[in-house]
Amino acid sequence: xxxxxxxxxxxxxxxxxxxxxxxxxxxxxxxxxxxxxxxxxxxxxxxxxxxxxxxxxxxxxxxxxxxxxxxxxxxxxxxxxxxxxxxxxxxxxxxxxxxxxxxxxxxxxxxxxxxxxxxxxxxxxxxxxxxxxxxxxxxxxxxxxxxxxxxxxxxxxxxxxxxxxxxxxxxxxxxxxxxxxxxxxxxxxxxxxxxxxxxxxxxxxxxxxxxxxxxxxxxxxxxxxxxxxxxxxxxxxxxxxxxxxxxxxxxxxxxxxxxxxxxxxxxxxxxxxxxxxx
Amino acid sequence: xxxxxxxxxxxxxxxxxxxxxxxxxxxxxxxxxxxxxxxxxxxxxxxxxxxxxxxxxxxxxxxxxxxxxxxxxxxxxxxxxxxxxxxxxxxxxxxxxxxxxxxxxxxxxxxxxxxxxxxxxxxxxxxxxxxxxxxxxxxxxxxxxxxxxxxxxxxxxxxxxxxxxxxxxxxxxxxxxxxxxxxxxxxxxxxxxxxxxxxxxxxxxxxxxxxxxxxxxxxxxxxxxxxxxxxxxxxxxxxxxxxxxxxxxxxxxxxxxxxxxxxxxxxxxxxxxxxxxxxxxxxx
Numbered sequence: 292x293x294x295x296x297x298x299x300x301x302x303x304x305x306x307x308x309x310x311x312x313x314x315x316x317x318x319x320x321x322x323x324x325x326x327x328x329x330x331x332x333x334x335x336x337x338x339x340x341x342x343x344x345x346x347x348x349x350x351x352x353x354x355x356x357x358x359x360x361x362x363x364x365x366x367x368x369x370x371x372x373x374x375x376x377x378x379x380x381x382x383x384x385x386x387x388x389x390x391x392x393x394x395x396x397x398x399x400x401x402x403x404x405x406x407x408x409x410x411x412x413x414x415x416x417x418x419x420x421x422x423x424x425x426x427x428x429x430x431x432x433x434x435x436x437x438x439x440x441x442x443x444x445x446x447x448x449x450x451x452x453x454x455x456x457x458x459x460x461x462x463x464x465x466x467x468x469x470x471x472x473x474x475x476x477x478x479x480x481x482x483x484x485x486x487x488x489x490x491x492x493x494x495x496x497x498x499x500x501x502x503x504x505x506x507x508x509x510x511x512x513x514x515x516x517x518x519x520x521x522x523x524x525x526x527x528x529x530x531x532x533x534x535x536x537x538x539x540x541x542x543x544x545x546x547x548x549x550x551x552x553x554x555x556x557x558x559x560x561x562x563x564x565x566x567x568x569x
Numbered sequence: 570x571x572x573x574x575x576x577x578x579x580x581x582x583x584x585x586x587x588x589x590x591x592x593x594x595x596x597x598x599x600x601x602x603x604x605x606x607x608x609x610x611x612x613x614x615x616x617x618x619x620x621x622x623x624x625x626x627x628x629x630x631x632x633x634x635x636x637x638x639x640x641x642x643x644x645x646x647x648x649x650x651x652x653x654x655x656x657x658x659x660x661x662x663x664x665x666x667x668x669x670x671x672x673x674x675x676x677x678x679x680x681x682x683x684x685x686x687x688x689x690x691x692x693x694x695x696x697x698x699x700x701x702x703x704x705x706x707x708x709x710x711x712x713x714x715x716x717x718x719x720x721x722x723x724x725x726x727x728x729x730x731x732x733x734x735x736x737x738x739x740x741x742x743x744x745x746x747x748x749x750x751x752x753x754x755x756x757x758x759x760x761x762x763x764x765x766x767x768x769x770x771x772x773x774x775x776x777x778x779x780x781x782x783x784x785x786x787x788x789x790x791x792x793x794x795x796x797x798x799x800x801x802x803x804x805x806x807x808x809x810x811x812x813x814x815x816x817x818x819x820x821x822x823x824x825x826x827x828x829x830x831x832x833x834x835x836x837x838x839x840x841x842x843x844x845x846x847x848x849x850x851x852x853x
Contacts, residue, residue, distance in 0.1 A: 298764055302659040306673070309656050312732065313680050316691035319701070323694055333694045334701060377584040384581035395582055398589045404785060404840055405593070406793025408813050409829050413596020416603055416822060433592040440588060469577070494682040501796060505817065517686050521800065533687040540683045548675075 317537060324530035332527060343531035356532060359516035362427055366512060367497040369432055374439045374492030375485060381440075382447030383473070403441035407501030410434050415505035430506040435496045442495065443488045450484045483551050490547040494540060597833070604826035613822050621827035631812075631828075635835070638808040641723075641798070642791040645730040649787050650780065652731070653738025657779075658772070660739075661746035662754075674743065681736045689729050689800050696720035696728075721803035729801045730791055737786035745779030746772070781847035785840055792836050809835075 323330075327338025347356065381399075385392060414434050418425045425431070458480065462472045478485075500514040507515055513536060520529050607616040625631050656677065664670045680688065695701045696719040703715040718724055749772065757767040795810025809832045816825035 296764075299663050302655065302663050305655055306659045309652060309735075310676060313677070316695055316732070317680070317683070317688065319694050320687075320691040333697050333699050334704070377588060380581040380583075381585035384578045384585075387575075387578040389575055389578040389582065392578075392582070395586055395589070398593060399585065400840075401837075402589055402593045404789035404793075404836065405597075406789070406810060406829070406832055406836060408793065408795055408810055408817075409600060409833060410592065410596055412813065412817060412822070412825060412829055413600045414592060416599045416826070417595060420599070433588065436588050437592045440585060444585070490682070498682070498684040498686075500686060501794075514684055514686050517684070517690075518796070518800075521686070521690060529690060533684070533690055537683050537687055541679070544679060544682055 320530040321534045321537075324527055324534040326527040326530075330527060332525065332530075343527045344535070346526075346528045347531055347535070355511070356513070356516055359511050359513045360536075362510055363497050363513035366427055366432060366435070367493045369428070370435050370439055370496035371489050371492035373432075373436060374443045375489050377436070377440055378443030378447050378488050379478075379481075379485065381444055382451055383477075385444075385448065386451055399441045399444050402437045403445075405437075407438070408504075410437050410502045411505040418506075425506050425508040427503065427507040427510055427512055431503045431508070431512065434502040434506045435499050438499060438502055439492045439495045442491050446484060446488050446491070450481050454480070483554055486547055486550050486554070490544065494543060497540065497543075600826045600829050600833075603823055604830050606823040606826075608821050608823045611820070613820075621824050622831075624824065625827050625831065634807050634809055634812050637806070638792055638810075641727065641730065641794075641808060642788050644727050645734065645791045646784060646787050648727070648731045649735045649738045650783070652735050653783060654742055654776070654780070656735075656739050657743035657746055657776075658768070660743055661749075662772075677736060677739055685733055686796075686800075688733060689797060692725065692729060692732070692801070693720065696725055721801070721805055723802070723806060726798055726801040726806060729797050730794070733797065734787050734790055737790065738780075738783035741782035741786070742776055742779040745776050749775050778847045781843055785843050788839055788843075789836055792839070793832070 323332070323334070323336070324343055325339050325341065326336060326343060327340045328342040330337035381395075385396070411434065414430050415425060418430050423429075454477075458476055459472050462476045467475070498514055499512075500518065503512055503515060511519065517529070517532060517536070520532070603613065604621055605617050605619070606613050607618060607620065608614070660670060660673055660677075664673060693700070697703075698715045698717070698720070700719070702719055703712075706712045707715065753771055753775070754767055757771045762770070792808075793810055794808065795814045798806055798808045798811055799814070809828065813825045813828050813832070816822070816828065
């Protein structure tokens with residue numbers, strides 16, 4: 292295939308259309324969030340202003356979105372750290388054959404495919420019957436883990452399936468303890484993938500809706516707050532909020548990508564001492 | 570020796586096991602129990618009665634709603650598969666450099682990490698009565714009056730599903746395609762197969778595991794959804810998830826639980842059938 296075939300151009304065109312389909316709507320509300328103060332939810336633009344962004348900073352206009360944002364951010368960090376820890380330990384466990392590993396694996400898959408509303412309903416009922424108050428940091432946190440952990444686990448499977456075991460064997464042959472092997476050999480090698488797991492943990496939690504719906508209690512997370520707005524806010528302020536939170540998500544993704552990139556560069560610089568002599 | 574290795578494995582698996590026990594297994598058990606309970610207008614009380622199930626299976630609404638749920642799942646599956654396969658095929662076999670492949674793949678993945686609610690909201694300016702689609706079609710003279718079925722209809726529901734979930738097809742299919750031994754494809758070409766023949770007789774069969782995983786994702790996500798249907802249909806269409814969430818909002822938890830149990834069984838049955846075609850752990 293030296294010259295580009297006709298199939299290539301057809302497929303490239305299809306791919307471009309797919310990207311437009313994927314990003315077009317989001318870009319549209321990005322533009323519409325700069326509607327003038329008298330503008331509506333659709334085109335045409337009625338002037339250009341940052342009126343609707345300013346509106347977001349006036350507490351009474353749109354409810355407690357900044358409180359919701361702080362809660363979502365804190366919850367995202369909690370879920371991220373827990374997902375990392377649990378996914379890595381479970382990933383290590385699944386490399387060995389142990390009784391019940393099959394059951395645990397299928398439970399994790401179930402956790403991924405179970406309709407979210409079941410988790411919401413079930414956790415809500417348990418807390419209710421135990422006389423506990425549902426709260427985003429307890430019931431909401433646990434419910435979100437049932438969504439983020441399977442993803443983390445699947446990534447760990449993908450990582451360990453490609454992991455060269457001779458590195459560990461070399462460490463063991465040289466007298467490293469199991470813990471030293473994990474700490475100084477395995478973790479550094481899988482570090483870039485761990486950043487991916489962390490990114491999934493944070494963003495999936497930050498945007499999670501269905502599993503948090505009945506488990507967040509009286510203090511809403513941001514997606515719940517936004518959904519509440521869709522029923523009673525009919526101005527572009529909701530676009531402004533959507534634009535801001537999407538930009539925030541994109542910012543988080545960029546930070547994680549930069550982390551991976553920086554790590555790769557550091558490795559390239561310091562990873563090998565070939566040719567350096569002794 | 571053997572024992573201590575086992576012990577370490579259990580200790581490492583314990584955190585995952587514990588979370589799943591508390592927030593997956595226990596809730597499911599709880600739902601099954603509550604599905605036999607009774608409810609008054611304001612509260613629920615422990616009982617062991619089959620009223621909820623009897624009502625569920627006795628109501629024609631149930632069958633209609635389950636049928637609608639399967640319809641959404643099937644149509645969404647067909648579209649996401651078609652689009653997802655084409656996109657993955659392009660990325661895997663027609664993009665030459667690995668750097669470009671990574672960039673384009675990331676471009677496909679990023680929307681998955683942003684808010685679904687916002688992505689649904691973002692269709693409103695497109696599909697509304699005075700939205701971009703209607704304005705464009707009218708200015709081209711294709712239609713005289715705005716189309717009413719663009720927003721708050723089956724069309725917009727399925728459009729949103731395809732928009733949200735095509736990625737779940739692209740990623741596993743792309744992943745499987747990248748593991749296809751290129752010598753197989755070269756062999757097909759050397760033996761005189763056309764591009765289409767190679768695609769159909771070599772690539773598609775080898776991509777089946779990825780297609781199955783993508784199918785599992787899409788079908789379960791659509792079948793368990795309640796929020797997309799509610800939002801994109803303006804509460805005018807129903808699926809099983811909405812049936813459950815309506816009961817919840819009326820505090821009819823036992824009835825919601827019974828519907829949830831039936832939904833869970835249906836979803837697990839579908840998965841069990843699909844899993845016969847693929848070994849997930851080997852495919853990662």
